Amino acid sequence: MNNIFVFCELDEGKIADVSQELLTKGRSLANELNCNLEAVVIGYKLEGIESQIAPYGADTIHVADDKRLEHYLTLPFTTIIVDLFKKNQPQIALFGATSVGRDLGPRVSSALQSGLTADCTSLVIGDHEDKKAEKVYKNLLYQIRPAFGGNIIATIINPDCRPQMATVREGVMKKEIFNKNHKAKVASIEVNKVVTDTDFLVEIIERHMEPRKIDIKKSQVIVAGGYGVGSRENFNLLFDLAHVLGGEVGASRAAVDAGFVDHARQVGQTGVTVRPKLYIACGISGQVQHTAGMEESAMIIAINTDPTAPINKIADYAITGEVSEVIPRLIEAYKKFSK
Amino acid sequence: MKGLKIIVLAKQVPDTRNVGKDAMKADGTVNRAALPAIFNPEDLNALEQALRIKDKNPGTTVTLLTMGPGRAAEIIREGMYRGADNGYLLTDRAFAGSDTLATSYAISCAIKKLEYDIIIAGRQAIDGDTAQVGPQVAEKLGLPQVTYAEGIDKITKNKIIIKRRLERGVETVSTTLPCVITVNATAPECRPRNAKYLMKYKHAKTVTELQGTAEDYIKLHEDRPYLRIPELSVADVQADLHWLGLAGSPTKVKTIENVVFAAKEAKQLTSDQKDLDWLMGELMANHTLG
Ligand SMILES: Cc1cc2nc3c(=O)[nH]c(=O)nc-3n(C[C@H](O)[C@H](O)[C@H](O)COP(=O)(O)OP(=O)(O)OC[C@H]3O[C@@H](n4cnc5c(N)ncnc54)[C@H](O)[C@@H]3O)c2cc1C
Ligand SMILES: Nc1ncnc2c1ncn2[C@@H]1O[C@H](COP(=O)(O)O)[C@@H](O)[C@H]1O
Numbered sequence: 022m023n024n025i026f027v028f029c030e031l032d033e034g035k036i037a038d039v040s041q042e043l044l045t046k047g048r049s050l051a052n053e054l055n056c057n058l059e060a061v062v063i064g065y066k067l068e069g070i071e072s073q074i075a076p077y078g079a080d081t082i083h084v085a086d087d088k089r090l091e092h093y094l095t096l097p098f099t100t101i102i103v104d105l106f107k108k109n110q111p112q113i114a115l116f117g118a119t120s121v122g123r124d125l126g127p128r129v130s131s132a133l134q135s136g137l138t139a140d141c142t143s144l145v146i147g148d149h150e151d152k153k154a155e156k157v158y159k160n161l162l163y164q165i166r167p168a169f170g171g172n173i174i175a176t177i178i179n180p181d182c183r184p185q186m187a188t189v190r191e192g193v194m195k196k197e198i199f200n201k202n203h204k205a206k207v208a209s210i211e212v213n214k215v216v217t218d219t220d221f222l223v224e225i226i227e228r229h230m231e232p233r234k235i236d237i238k239k240s241q242v243i244v245a246g247g248y249g250v251g252s253r254e255n256f257n258l259l260f261d262l263a264h265v266l267g268g269e270v271g272a273s274r275a276a277v278d279a280g281f282v283d284h285a286r287q288v289g290q291t292g293v294t295v296r297p298k299l300y301i302a303c304g305i306s307g308q309v310q311h312t313a314g315m316e317e318s319a320m321i322i323a324i325n326t327d328p329t330a331p332i333n334k335i336a337d338y339a340i341t342g343e344v345s346e347v348i349p350r351l352i353e354a355y356k357k358f359s360k
Numbered sequence: 361m362k363g364l365k366i367i368v369l370a371k372q373v374p375d376t377r378n379v380g381k382d383a384m385k386a387d388g389t390v391n392r393a394a395l396p397a398i399f400n401p402e403d404l405n406a407l408e409q410a411l412r413i414k415d416k417n418p419g420t421t422v423t424l425l426t427m428g429p430g431r432a433a434e435i436i437r438e439g440m441y442r443g444a445d446n447g448y449l450l451t452d453r454a455f456a457g458s459d460t461l462a463t464s465y466a467i468s469c470a471i472k473k474l475e476y477d478i479i480i481a482g483r484q485a486i487d488g489d490t491a492q493v494g495p496q497v498a499e500k501l502g503l504p505q506v507t508y509a510e511g512i513d514k515i516t517k518n519k520i521i522i523k524r525r526l527e528r529g530v531e532t533v534s535t536t537l538p539c540v541i542t543v544n545a546t547a548p549e550c551r552p553r554n555a556k557y558l559m560k561y562k563h564a565k566t567v568t569e570l571q572g573t574a575e576d577y578i579k580l581h582e583d584r585p586y587l588r589i590p591e592l593s594v595a596d597v598q599a600d601l602h603w604l605g606l607a608g609s610p611t612k613v614k615t616i617e618n619v620v621f622a623a624k625e626a627k628q629l630t631s632d633q634k635d636l637d638w639l640m641g642e643l644m645a646n647h648t649l650g
Contacts, residue, residue, distance in 0.1 A: 095495075095505055120526045124507045127460070127492035131499035136461060136610030139490040149614060163614065168488060169376050174617045182610035222504040223535040226521065230529035242649070266649060299648050320648045322639070323626070333626050338639060342631025350633050354640035359650065 023112035024081075025051045026184065028102065029062040029074055030093075030121050033232070036062070036073040039117035039191035046144060046194040047115055048078030053146050054160055056112070057081065060205075061105060063098055065091035071207050078199030085210040089221065092228065093121045097212075097220040099128045104215045106133060111184040113162050115144075118188035126188050135182040138164035141189050142174075142294075142313065149178055161185070167290060167313060192238050192294040192314075235269070235285040241298045242268025245288055245315070248275035249304020249325065250344055256281050258348045259303060265352055271295065271315075273305045289314035303344045307332025324348070361517060363419020364537075366410045367471060369481040369493070370403035370424050370439060372432040376486050399435045402482030404550035406543040409512055410480050411443045411551065417515070421445045423474065427455060427466055433566045436589050440561040441553040446586070448474070449566055452594045454601055459609035460488075464496035466604055469597040471501060478520070479540045483508060491542070498540035506533055507542045566591050 027047045029040040044060060051058040060079040062070055067086045074082050085101050102125070106114065114129075116122035118140045130137035143165040149158040162185040164177040179185040237243060244263040246256055256270070263270045271288045272281065288295055289311040300318035305311060307323070307330055315321070316335050323336035324347045333339040340347055374395035407422070414420040424439040424447035426432050436447030450470045458466065471479060479498075484491035491507075498505035506522045513521040513532065520539065524531045525546050563580065566589045570578060581587050594601065602608060629635040643649040 095507075099499075120508055123491050124495060124505070127490075127495035128499045128505065130492070131461060131464060131496040134461070134610070136459060137492060138611060139488075139492060164611075168616075169374075176614040176616075177611050178614045179611050222539075223506065223533050225531060225533050227532040228529065229531070230526070233528065299643065320643070328628070336626040338629055339626040340629045340631060340635070340639075347631045347636065350631065350636045351640065354633070354637045355649070357637065358640050358644050 022056055023110055023183070024057040024059050025054070025113040026059050026061060026106070026109070026111040026115070027079070028114070028116045028122065028125070029060050030117050030119060031062070031064045033230075034066075036070065037117060037119070037191070038196060039119060039122075039189070041073070041077050042191070042194040042196040043115045043117065043189060044074065044077035044079055045197045045199065046189070047113075048199050050113065050144065050146060050162075051078070051080075054112070059083065059109070059111070061085075061102060063090050063101055063210075065089075071205055075203050075205035076198045076201050077196070078203060079205045081206045081208055083208050083210055085212050085215075087212040087216075089216075090212065092225055093125075094221070094223055094225070095124055095128060096222060097216045098125055099132065100216050100220050101210060101212070102129050103132045105210065106184060114184040114186045116186070116188045118190040122188050126186060130186050133182075133184070135184055135186060136177075136179045137186040137188070138166060138177045138179075139188050141166045141187045142193055144187060144189070144194075149180060151180065156180075162187070167309070190294065195296075233285075235283065237269040237271050237286055237288075238293050238295055240269035240295075242266045242301075243271045243288070243295055243297045243299070243315075243318070244268055244301045244303065245271035245273065245286075245305060246276050246281065246303045246344070247273040247305030247311075248279060249306070250276060250281060251304070253281050255345060258345065262301070262348050262352055265355055266299075268297070268299070271300075273308075273311050276305075302332050302336070303348065305332055306330050307335065361417055361515070363417055363421065364413060364477040364515070365475045366413060366420060366422050367474060367476045367479045368403070368407050368410045368422060368424050368439070368444065369467060369479065369497070370407065370426050370435055371400045371482075371485045371487075372397050372426065372428050372435045373400045373485050373487040374398075397431065397434070399438050400482055400485045400487075402484060402543060402545050403435075404482075405545060405547040406480045406482045406541075407439055407442060407444065408548055408550040409509065409541070409543050410478075412548075413478070413512060413515065414443070423447060425450065425467065425470060425474070427451070427463060427470075430566065430568050433569060433589050437561060437564050438553075440564060441558045442551055443554060443557060446589075448590050448592055450592045450597070454594045454604050457606035457609065458604060459611045460490050460492040460496060461610060462604050462608035464493050464500055465608065466594075466597070466599055467493065468497050468500035469599040470592050471497070473592070473597055477537050479503070479538070481540065481542045483542045483544050494540055494542035501538075501540070503538055503540050504535045505540045505542070506535060509541045509543045510547045512541075561587070563587050564589055 030037040057080040059081040063085040145163040296317040427450040481494035510525040
């Protein structure tokens with residue numbers, strides 16, 4: 022059967038968030054297509070790893086466990102996946118759009134002569150009619166992504182080649198436990214039979230990884246600042262508001278580029294995608310590359326001196342005013358109510 | 361060590377970072393004419409890495425390879441002004457509509473016709489942001505790849521040591537030559553044009569560009585062969601039409617939409633304390649807060 026495969030990436034020995042998000046998405050696609058969901062995980066000392074995969078709905082988990090695979094290496098990982106895909110003929114294969122997935126995905130796609138769509142923001146099943154060839158394709162994967170610097174949204178399909186491959190950034194899909202007790206079959210890959218010495222032409226000499234510091238994705242309230250906040254000092258106001266509301270501070274790229282805050286806080290196409298209960302956009306104009314990462318927030322408040330700022334088009338409440346005036350008043354209002 | 365042969369893959373791209381109001385046509389398609397065509401930014405970082413190797417290893421040659429329409433010869437000249445030795449323009453109608461897989465097939469066919477020790481590409485091109493062509497070219501040539509390079513620490517006879525910038529850290533790797541490297545924007549910026557090279561190469565042209573120019577200009581080219589930018593066609597690189605253009609592209613664009621906001625009515629508020637108190641009350645009442 023042509024199943025859906027998700028490449029599960031490891032992040033400090035744990036299955037990465039992005040992979041669990043893709044498993045959740047893969048599960049719902051598998052239900053729609055009436056096929057199974059399979060996961061692949063490659064690494065070292067992976068005993069028990071299935072407990073971080075099965076609950077997200079995988080039916081089969083392929084595990085390649087080998088000392089030489091402790092850290093990601095392009096060639097042996099490609100060899101293992103290409104071999105697995107040739108044997109199993111998946112119809113869809115999903116990878117995280119991380120530094121690993123974006124190194125591995127294209128190499129695998131080239132080896133299989135199959136297409137790959139990078140950085141999808143949405144994946145949907147649909148049909149396609151090729152009028153010229155008078156052919157109708159059923160149940161294709163629509164790979165939807167922004168292109169041209171975010172100025173257009175393209176729907177890409179892969180009518181004839183399999184697997185239909187896509188990468189997706191962290192935070193774009195929702196992560197949800199499918200069933201705590203879901204059982205998966207574990208299939209171990211005989212690494213020695215698949216990889217060869219030439220797969221180890223690249224050697225890691227030194228690695229220096231920093232632990233993840235800030236993760237604003239999990240926050241239910243985000244107070245985000247843009248270039249209009251004006252300075253690093255003014256961002257303290259945003260931290261104050263976020264603090265009283267129990268939230269986190271986010272930012273636009275312009276604010277990050279200007280050095281007002283850390284890159285880890287950037288929201289948008291090249292930052293994280295968030296969907297909190299409340300998003301307060303302070304001095305953010307609302308360019309598509311930014312809104313792509315926050316428009317699904319349940320409630321959006323915009324604070325901007327310009328009443329015609331594009332952000333107001335997606336806001337529920339548009340406050341016309343100076344960030345430095347409005348925020349202290351919001352804090353005061355909150356204190357009145359929470360007393 | 362003897363000089364190395366380096367090929368730099370560079371693409372001419374529309375400047376999507378400076379999309380103005382007239383960049384989209386009324387029908388929602390991209391108005392390419394309104395966008396300046398530029399040297400893909402990370403390909404300049406790639407070129408700089410190649411030039412640094414050349415600085416350290418006399419006898420090294422840096423060759424640009426670009427696939428695109430006739431106009432893309434502009435970036436080959438641009439590269440030569442900064443220190444590249446020559447360049448090839450891979451151009452043919454049959455390439456039109458190629459996705460990344462067909463593009464990397466065409467580029468790999470061209471590379472097979474050239475001499476190389478190292479192939480350096482940019483991480484990604486800003487028109488598509490895919491970052492696929494580098495790894496796919498490496499696969500097609502059966503070479504190891506090192507992506508997200510930020511610097512090259514050392515090259516010996518057949519080993520190269522490269523620093524990579526990942527999401528949350530750095531990694532130093534070594535590999536054998538030949539290999540494919542893709543370079544990040546975090547790598548050093550490309551050096552500016554050099555006045556000497558600008559004088560030397562400002563008349564560099566492709567055959568197509570030479571057509572219809574004055575006779576003495578053509579004579580100048582005959583006297584100075586280094587001014588010739590060779591063009592490569594499908595036939596020149598012996599590529600199989602089956603793997604090129606739309607036919608050779610597994611991915612197809614089904615639809616394209618201009619990004620428009622589904623405007624909803626925002627409730628307008630002033631910055632008066634009264635308005636903000638009211639707003640806070642609303643957020644509490646509908647359980648967004650509290
Ligand atoms: C390929 C690509 C990827 C990108 N990815 C991202 C991304 O992931 N995230 C992202 O955010 N951007 C991204 N961008 C950049 C994006 O296009 C915008 O440039 C950016 O979002 C603008 O940030 P901004 O709204 O803070 O700044 P500006 O557009 O400069 O807007 C500042 C706003 O502040 C208002 N203002 C000024 N002073 C005050 C004041 N005192 N009080 C209140 N309001 C005030 C102004 O009216 C204005 O609306 C990307 C761009 C490209 C090309
Ligand atoms: N048409 C092209 N000609 C030459 N190099 C290219 C071309 N397309 C892509 N590349 C190279 O591949 C890199 C990645 O491109 P992309 O996969 O389109 O993001 C670019 O930075 C270039 O170095």
